[in-house]
Amino acid sequence: MPVQRADARRNYARLLAVAEQEIAAHGADASLEQIARLAGVGSATVRRHFPSRHALLEAVFRERIETLCAHARNLGGRADTRAALLEWLSAVTASAATIRGLAIALIRDCAADPAEAHEHCASAQLTEAGEPLVRRATDDGALTPGVTITDLIMLITGIALATEHHPDPATEADRLLALTVVGVSPRQR
Amino acid sequence: MPVQRADARRNYARLLAVAEQEIAAHGADASLEQIARLAGVGSATVRRHFPSRHALLEAVFRERIETLCAHARNLGGRADTRAALLEWLSAVTASAATIRGLAIALIRDCAADPAEAHEHCASAQLTEAGEPLVRRATDDGALTPGVTITDLIMLITGIALATEHHPDPATEADRLLALTVVGVSPRQR
DNA sequence: TACTATACGGAGGACCCCGCCACTTAGCAA
DNA sequence: TTGCTAAGTGGCGGGGTCCTCCGTATAGTA
Numbered sequence: 436m437p438v439q440r441a442d443a444r445r446n447y448a449r450l451l452a453v454a455e456q457e458i459a460a461h462g463a464d465a466s467l468e469q470i471a472r473l474a475g476v477g478s479a480t481v482r483r484h485f486p487s488r489h490a491l492l493e494a495v496f497r498e499r500i501e502t503l504c505a506h507a508r509n510l511g512g513r514a515d516t517r518a519a520l521l522e523w524l525s526a527v528t529a530s531a532a533t534i535r536g537l538a539i540a541l542i543r544d545c546a547a548d549p550a551e552a553h554e555h556c557a558s559a560q561l562t563e564a565g566e567p568l569v570r571r572a573t574d575d576g577a578l579t580p581g582v583t584i585t586d587l588i589m590l591i592t593g594i595a596l597a598t599e600h601h602p603d604p605a606t607e608a609d610r611l612l613a614l615t616v617v618g619v620s621p622r623q624r
Numbered sequence: 625m626p627v628q629r630a631d632a633r634r635n636y637a638r639l640l641a642v643a644e645q646e647i648a649a650h651g652a653d654a655s656l657e658q659i660a661r662l663a664g665v666g667s668a669t670v671r672r673h674f675p676s677r678h679a680l681l682e683a684v685f686r687e688r689i690e691t692l693c694a695h696a697r698n699l700g701g702r703a704d705t706r707a708a709l710l711e712w713l714s715a716v717t718a719s720a721a722t723i724r725g726l727a728i729a730l731i732r733d734c735a736a737d738p739a740e741a742h743e744h745c746a747s748a749q750l751t752e753a754g755e756p757l758v759r760r761a762t763d764d765g766a767l768t769p770g771v772t773i774t775d776l777i778m779l780i781t782g783i784a785l786a787t788e789h790h791p792d793p794a795t796e797a798d799r800l801l802a803l804t805v806v807g808v809s810p811r812q813r
Numbered sequence: 814t815a816c817t818a819t820a821c822g823g824a825g826g827a828c829c830c831c832g833c834c835a836c837t838t839a840g841c842a843a
Numbered sequence: 844t845t846g847c848t849a850a851g852t853g854g855c856g857g858g859g860t861c862c863t864c865c866g867t868a869t870a871g872t873a
Contacts, residue, residue: 440870443820468860477822482862517809542786579810582803590800593782597731611779614771618807620706621768629839629850657829666853671831 447484449474455495463492463536463543492540493557499534500557503527504564511567517577520568524587524612527561531595532608538595541588561588590615636673638663644684652681652725652732681729682746688723689746692716693753700756706766709757713776713801716750720784721797727784730777750777779804 439447453474457465467488471478485491506526513519531538544556565584572578591612598607628636642663646654656677660667674680695715702708720727733745754773761767780801787796 440819442870446820466860467862478861479823479863480821483820488861542789576810579803579806579808582808586800586803587808589786589796590783590804593784593786593800594779595782596785597778597782600731607778611775611782614768614775615779615804616808617768618809619768619771619776619805620807621765631839632851635852655829667830668832668854669852672851677830 443484446474446476446480450476450481450484451494454491458492458495458536459534463539464488465536467491489540489543492536493544496534496537496540496557499530499537500560503530504560507564507568511571516568516571516575520572520578521616523565523568524591524616525609527565527588528591528594528608528612529605531591532598532604535599538592538599541592542596558588632673635663635665635669639665639670639673640683643680647681647684647725648723652728653677654725656680678729678732681725682733685723685726685729685746688719688726689749692719693749696753696757700760705757705760705764709761709767710805712754712757713780713805714798716754716777717780717783717797717801718794720780721787721793724788727781727788730781731785747777 450470454465454470457470457473467481468478471481474481481491485494503523503526507523510519510523531541541558541561544558562584565588569578569582569584569587573580573582594608594611594615595604598604598611601607639659643654643659646659646662656670657667660670663670670680674683692712692715696712699708699712720730730747730750733747751773754777758767758771758773758776762769762771783797783800783804784793787793787800790796
């Protein structure tokens, strides 16, 4: 198969740039039509490059997801496994709460079209990257047994969604994450 | 002002019944047009009785919200303030996770049209009803100081949203709530 | 330069939300 | 019972989106 044509690549890049702005401005259900208009292409071209809205979201957030995964890998060597996990969770929360549409993309692709790129979708990538941190923390006794990386990511995306309409999503999300980590009940002895 | 006309009341009731089914079937953004069609009325009639989609959601979930509020009041006399609060939180979680659209309605009306019935919207009602439970638990030292009823409701709606696409939302949501209450880290010491 | 697969844009159908306006009808009064 | 009137209704048109299909332009190659 020959490589993509030059104009196709150009359009792809322009769409991605425009989409990022539009999603930041209007959330995960920004108008695809509007994105096409701003990028100066026909609406069919959008659908050609991104078959589904979800595909577009994944593409827009890919870099950020990869950064988070790299962050997790970097933390893999830390001696303090609990601190490492918490730092990463905090970073993920910050991204999910700050970048509009990311949280929705994360929950949606759990239940996206089945058998459709289910290996390297955003949430799967995060799960895979975070899993070692969770495992090490659990082995150290720094994490309640039974808590999975999936649980943690679900909690984070939930927090991000719930704080989306808050005046200051980032700090509120971080607060809620802290509560979740420590627990809502005080240490009883 | 004269009371509503009989036909208006009839249409209202039919719309409410149809809307409940449609929202259960298709989520919070079910088609208003379709609801009108199924109820056998014009689409304008829907908008007349429910000026906004959010108004419709509130109306559909009102009974359930009131039940939850009553539940909270009933628990107000319990000696074990911690158990009372937890029971109520669990009940709210179950509703939010089970009844499709409820969680979305709850977060949306936090940031709904400002100055618009902000007193008796669903989330405000829940907040008001749950507040005494939280206060009593805090006074008893059964709740980490600084945790507010708003925090708890946000966490719950977040959990409900995040588990929406799970095969078994109710149990998963309850699991996550339990984690949140206890905290993700094991008791140290 | 000529050809062809690749990529494109726009038209058209289906759906939805929304506001407007002429018409129907419930409920009251004579 | 009969009329009246305002509350209530339904449908239409405008504007928007998503999505598919198809004729056309063009990048890359021979």
